[in-house]
Amino acid sequence: QSALTQPASVSGSPGQSITISCTGTSSDVGAYNYVSWYQQHPGKAPKLMIYDVSNRPSGVSNRFSGSKSGNTASLTISGLQAEDEADYYCSSYTSGSHFWVFGGGTELTVL
């Protein structure tokens, strides 16, 4: 069982927007802004898409945005494109013994 809860799958059509949620607790997502999001294509290493809740690394499309409310963080992808189809993981620092925790991952399908 993962420490952070994500939906197993989401889908959307090209051009649409989707949002992936990441629910934690007051010991991780709710307590720190060290929330990040990763995109992983099959057989590839993860890629950082969002850090510090809502910051985009250089080179990441501004179609990707992040936010947080209470114990839940969210990743929104606008203007869906075929190449966005991938697995997405959230991560947070935690005051619990794990120190860093991941969500179980969300499979995004672009219809």
Added chain:
Amino acid sequence: QVQLVESGGGVVQPGRSLRLSCAASGFTFSSMHWVRQAPGKGLEWVAVIWYDGTNKYYADSVKGRFTISRENSKNTLYLQMNSLRAEDTAVYYCARDNNYGAYDYWGQGTLVTVSS
């Protein structure tokens, strides 16, 4: 060019040991993590070591069996894995911490298979 290259993976019997290496180049060698991914499963944080090696933290699942270390003069990160179990089977990635608790550079991963 930024690069992280893991090595040392392979097939090992339960109870045996293995040491993974991660060679870094092209960027400042900062705090570093190991993250693993079991076949068909999600990501799992394994361990972190501060940039100067003063602090090391481990996931409960590996505490007491795995040791993270680094050799800054060689820009190399290590993961010594002892008393390996079948459930340690995974692709192991090294990743750099961007000072915001996020992993901004990743290696290509090295597969560790624990099987008799």
